[in-house]
Amino acid sequence: MKKGSSEVFSFKSRRQQRLDDGGQINRLEPINFTFDGKKFTGFEGDTLASALLANGVRLVGRSFKYHRPRGIYSAGIEEPNALVALRSGDRHEPNTRATAVELFPGLEAKSQNRWPNLLLDYLQINNLLSPFLSAGFYYKTFMGLPGWHFYEYFIRKAAGMGDGTKFKDPDKYDKKHMHCDILIVGGGPTGIAAAVTAGRAGARVILLDNHPTLGGQLNGELFFLDEKPAHYWIEKCVEELDDMEHVTIATRTSAFGYYDSDVVNAIESVSDHLPEPPDYQCRQRLWQIRAKRVILATGATERPLVFSNNDRPGVMLASAARRYVNQYAVRPGNKAVIFTNNDDGYKTAFDLARVGIEVVAVVDSRKKIPEHFEKELNEKEIEVIPRSVVVDTHGYFGLNSVEIGTLSQDGKTIESNPFIVSADLLAVSGGWSPNVHLYCHSGGKPVYNDAVEAFVPGALSQNGHSAGAAKGSFSLNDCLHEGHDIASTLVKALNFESAKQIIPETNEKNIVPIEALWRVPGKGKKFVDLQDDVTESDITLAHREGYVSVEHLKRYTTLGMGTDQGKTSNLNGQAIMAQEKAEPIEKIGTTTFRPPYTPITMGTLAGRDIGLSYKHTRRSAMHNWHKQNGAIFVEAGQWLRPQYYLDELEQPSKENMDTAINREVQTVRTSVGLVDVSTLGKIDIQGKDSAEFLNRVYTNGWTKLPIGKARYGIMLREDGLVFDDGTTSRLDECHYFMTTTTSNAAAVLSHMEYYLQVQWPDLDVKVTSVTEQWAAMALAGPKSREVLSKLLPTRNVDNESFPFMGVREFDIEGVPARIFRISFSGELSYEINVPADFGEFIWQRVLEVGRTYNIRPYGTEAMGIMRIEKGHVAGPELDGRMTAADLGLQKLLSTKKDFIGSKMMDREGLKDKNRPRLVGLIPVDKTSRVKSGAILVKDPTLAPPVPKLGHVSSSAYLSPTLGHPISLGFVSGDIIETSKKVWAVSPLHNESHELEITDPIFYDQKSERLHD
């Protein structure tokens, strides 16, 4: 507050800064908007930044770390300072760049990172504390101390960006895939010239530009092409391109990433320039463009200069200052000083002077001053101060004066006493950096070019060719010619006839080379990265502390880590490090640029794949019946399955989850139930080598399975561990039908396809998924045979005619059905498969016929409890870590043949007797609910590390059949031998329960119920 405290800057003293005429704004369309709640008016064609400047608003935000007052620094997407929160409610969006936001009616913007308001920001105390807040300060000070989590909250709050919204995004986002011969990124002079040449040759062209209109840098300049203002040429070209059907021009579309296979992704701002998207229109659209060739005409970004207090509102890039004058007819200040190390500053001086802004001086750090500007300088009475620099600036809420001094020969000190001139605008130019970001995304490595003092594209990677300013060619004449030339080369490479284009004459002056000036001597805070508040001294500190590689420098100081990704700051920072190390910049290198080039919304990446469309929902053929009959659904992978049914007929108002599951289990155990098992994977296997193939895929023997019989089998992976289990039936000589677990259906199919296509292509076998084609239901319970015989009055289904593991193909009510006498529940059971279209019909028919036996549908919970009672392994046991012996299935391992996994399964570690193996577990108190996933230990009171003896894999909180909870789990072999009890602990839930180890089959150990 030192210098600024006496200064009063308020909105009341605002001065209107709009010029009376000129610019590319539509004065007939005034637009009202608010900033921090105050009402303003701009015009159509304004950005939020130009409208604020037109209304005399200079202070627009507080800086990230020191909370210093900040103004508008640029006129484009590179803006580091003027970040505002846009809109409110569910469309509130933080950190938007005021310089890239098109003004729309009712626009609502708020400044950020200040509390309680812009003029009175309590956190500006950070500025006074700044000697302590150097690079790495927070980590050095607070990390490692107890309570970092406590400090972190306040630190993050003080050093933060805008807040996001907590509401659901109301807008839609879309995606679009495009193909073309030549994609041109950037609609400036280079891009337009390239598009005309490529379009005339007949190539399919897509031309992208992130602004509302084409023209690029030309829109901010007073250039003449063939002695007419440049916009005549732009309009003529756009008209010609618009008439070509094979040319697509996309404005407001920003290419943000260049990926493999010459894919460029761009984001089209469809409705961001409107108060809200029109009906049925999306907010933004993602374009994924596949191009045969890409022309990167992405232009260049002007760099700041690094000197004391170079961040005050009123300090601005020189090109931005003249863009505000030329394109928006706004005076960015009334009394200007230009500070430059290249010719660019002179252009600004002339354009500002042309509209009556007093140009106090052009401060040029170069020893050689361009002579070709002399005439115009004299005409406009602009003083040039050579070999000089801006040493410091003054003015708290906005610039009011500038100190100018002369640089010593070696550039390290200021020779004379600086003198002070008053000024409210300081336009700075430190030279231009080509926008090589997309080139780098494509895999290219930029190289340093001394002539332009910047990194330029190096060798070609993929097919993305840089041209114009993006290649380091900063003169308009070069840009136009390079655009034409590269397009002409590329169309020829794609076998198009090349086309002629007469490039217009420009009115450019010769250019005197830039002389690098990376920093100005002086004591004040010299900002390198305005967005992240990284100063020159942070970089020298990083150097002293050994963080000298550019990647370390970036992470230690946060240089270039803001939302602008250091577009204006990277090179200055790297150059200062190079000076500290006394090495050339090319040796220091540059950090890796990664997509996105500009911030993009998550919504665009997600597109329509949100909510229910995020993943597929699979429903069985009987889904509607389940829904209408009280089913509570559970997600099983992509499937929705009935978990249990709240049966209002049964026990009105009394039924809850527990009673429903209980009732369902008892129905199956005592009478008969019906469960939808359509989700099981079903694979049709045909071909004369099918038996041989199954013999290799499954661990047990398959060659002798007769037609009309099913067999249970397990598959191993090649490493010898169990992969999946299921039943496969022989329908005919060369025709089998396989079922897999629900979760492994896709993996088993791919597994078999791999062996058939890659390892054993000689086998004549075809496999096809038929999961969707068949609806499946299991009719289970002691009364199931009676229901089946009623369903099939003409068929004999007694135990001899249709034995256990038998398979029959019968018609039910004229519907062809495959019926398998297999069981998962432990009861007599028939799995009925019918074509999916008849699923609901047959399901209802079975329930109708079974009514006399009180048949009830049951869900996955009852099914799961019954399989635990029966000790059947399922998904939780088949977790990819178990051998067949671990699961008690060693009898299924054939010793007479080779099969997948047979070689590796006999390794020593897999045969260890002490491996955990499947057991039954019962809580000693017969009531505790033991969570699946609980860890088994010897004693819950042991101090860590506690040896793990196994784990609980599946739990039934109550076995209705046994009257107490039961679990399946795995316990080390030696413990099973020596001990009857273990403890299950679940530290997350702070639970421990003592369990008795039992046989894993709790119910009908001899399986008599299945066979009779």
Place this chain on the structure above:
Amino acid sequence: MLIINCPLCGPRDHAEFTYIGDATKNRPKSDDISNDDAWYDYVYLRDNPKGLHEELWQHSFGCRCFVKVVRNTVTHQIIATGMPKEDLILDEKGFERSV
């Protein structure tokens, strides 16, 4: 963002494919059953080359064919594709499909 040229379907977006792994590993014949090293190599050993890599992709959301792909792991450039058993051999100009 890769385009994979499926020998049955033609050029398709890689989103239609599932990456399977190294295409150079062949399951030892059953009479190699005592050859521990061959099995160890087949099941576990995978090179992680910088440069050209022969690998299998499955056209899962297409014809379900397994496709042999020669890909440069540095640039992600796909040099050649073919059927799993096809020899995609190197000549002096780089990789080309042999017929």
